[in-house]
Amino acid sequence: MDRNELSRGRRYSLYAIVENGKCHIERFFSQLTDTNRKKIFSLLEYTVENGTPNNEEKFKKLETRDSVSIFEFKAGQVRVLCAFKGRSIIVLTHGFIKQQQKTPRTEIDRAVRLLQLYNERFRNENT
Secondary structure, eight states, X not given: OEEEEEEEOSSOEEXXXXXXXXXHHHHHHHHSOHHHHXXXXXXXXHHHHHOSOSOTTTEEEEEXXXXXXXXXXXXXXXXXXXXXXXTTEEEEEXXXXXXXXXXXXXXXXXXXXXXXXXXXXXXXXXX
8 A cells, every 4th residue: 555646735635545566546547538537637726726526526535434534526527535634635536437426335335445455654744
């Protein structure tokens, strides 16, 4: 378990989880269409500079489980799951294309699992 810093702004820094040498979020981004990639990048860049959008059509809390709160960035059908660490870090777990009304339980479970591994690995650090 490791992490990559993706972006640093005035308000937040974005990190991506790396598991077994694979960065799930970077792989997901590389598979998006140019239009979808621009939409989600724009949303993430806005967030690192200005804070999370006050619009549930763009960003919302999904649930808290085992003291891990899971949030999602939303750009059209593109979803990126994440959590906050401290006051200035957002950890992105993975992304997917939404094809149902609700966020699938399997995607939330995956985010919780990755964040638990992340928390174990970086327990004594602020990030």
